[in-house]
Amino acid sequence: MITELAVERVEFTCGHCWHKWSADYDVQYYRDDNGDEWEYFTRDGIAVSSPYDLQGAPACPICGRHWVGRLIARRPVPVPPGTSGTPRSRITVPRDQHRTDRHTAPPLEADAHDQPAHQTPATSPGDR
Numbered sequence: 536m537i538t539e540l541a542v543e544r545v546e547f548t549c550g551h552c553w554h555k556w557s558a559d560y561d562v563q564y565y566r567d568d569n570g571d572e573w574e575y576f577t578r579d580g581i582a583v584s585s586p587y588d589l590q591g592a593p594a595c596p597i598c599g600r601h602w603v604g605r606l607i608a609r610r611p612v613p614v615p616p617g618t619s620g621t622p623r624s625r626i627t628v629p630r631d632q633h634r635t636d637r638h639t640a641p642p643l644e645a646d647a648h649d650q651p652a653h654q655t656p657a658t659s660p661g662d663r
Contacts, residue, residue: 538572539564540612544648545586545604549595556596557607558645560586578645 541564546557560583563575576583576591584591586604594601616623626633 537563537565537614540614542610542612543606544608546607547586547593547595547602547604549598549600549602551600552595552598554595554597556646557648558586558593558604559648560645579642 541562543560543562544557545560548555561577565573576585589603592601592603
């Protein structure tokens with residue numbers, strides 16, 4: 536059973552070249568029939584490992600090294616049907632005829648937001 540849905544913005548800072556970038560992940564938290572808690576991440580509709588673990592950390596776009604991310608923002612998505620009185624609209628037409636523009640809308644990509652400014656690492660006197 537799904538217990539929580541959210542969009543999580545994860546920031547990465549490369550420990551090698553100090554490049555910063557971020558990406559949005561859709562995450563589902565759910566409980567299985569044994570009562571165990573799980574989390575399931577997707578990015579642009581593709582299942583991925585947790586960005587908070589090394590095996591799920593994306594490569595730095597500058598140097599290619601992998602660094603674990605940190606949560607910087609999140610937006611919970613209410614799990615249907617919602618609380619009593621939650622606004623909702625009944626769909627009265629066949630599914631393939633309901634808001635057909637949603638099938639042709641461009642994807643909202645995981646990195647389609649303003650990225651952190653590139654920061655050049657500070658040099659110490661011994662680096663000169």
